[in-house]
Amino acid sequence: MQQKNRPFELSEVQMRTRQLADGVYAVMSTDVDETDHTATNAGFVVGASGVLVVESLSNGRLASQVIGEVRKVTPLPIRFLVNTSFHGDHCFGNFAFPSQTVVLQHEATKRVLDTRFEQDRSFMIGLLGANAGIEEAVARSADVTVTGATSLDLGGKHVDIDHIGFAQTDGDLIVRVREDDVVFVGNMLQAPPPAFPWLLEGRAEEALATYRRLYDILDENTLIVPGHGRTMGRADILHSVGYIEKLNGLAREAREKGLSVEQAREALAMEEYRHYSMYDFIHLQVNIPAVLTGE
DSSP states (O other): OOGGGOSSOGGGOOEEEEEEETTEEEEEETTTTTOSSOSBOEEEEEOSSOEEEEOOOSSHHHHHHHHHHHHHHOOSOEEEEEOSSSOHHHHTTGGGSOTTSEEEEEHHHHHHHHHHHHHHHHHHHHHHOSSSSGGGOOOOOOSEEESSEEEEEOSSOEEEEEOOOOSSSTTOOEEEETTTTEEEEETTSOSSTTOOOOOTTOOHHHHHHHHHHHHHHSOTTOEEEESBSSOEEGGGHHHHHHHHHHHHHHHHHHHHHTOOHHHHHHHTOOGGGTTSTTIIIIIIIIIHHHHHHTO
């Protein structure tokens, strides 16, 4: 992966906490208000009986920052840690959490971490850079797996964890704080507009169905914490829906017209999305090939 495609320099990332509701916090990069794509978001929920953390981030240093942010708020034990996907920037810091913390993942996420951790670590080093702490990560997969929906009672805070379909991985989870209508969605929503979905595994029609389902199950007051960047609202999901709808439609037209690969790439340029900083890499190099091949 070329340096110019890196959305941020991992070794320079510093995290800070933002309170979203009573006992509900997002942990975000300090530059979250300055760019359209930042380091991965984490978060935590504090109940009377303990804490649930969402995401452990890319390495031990950032995981320790998340734990430190929790400790600024409460001395209660970190009872649960949820990873929304197998991507290393969401779970490679798991090893830094206390051994008593119960790790929850979708069974597909656990399967990937158990069988191809070294492969994925090499990918993340290529994406985010060497000597930034990823090399020291130790695989730690789920103690408990989630396949559908489950709920956890933290004492006055009920956290609903659900798998509503494929968006970017087979194991995408959403984590919703019931009392406060705050939902952490991981890379199901990459970042607020102008960001659009990263179709790293293709399957654009499946992803589109999941985005529509997410829109349907939330309400207009839901506060969304995406995988990266600032918080979002339900209406922002329509930006991702519209992007995939247009991308899929143009790909179908290109195939029906029998366009060459180069002609099809030109037809799918979608210049109106160019103001997203990751447009050249994600739209041109990842998403267009994904929909043209139908993978």
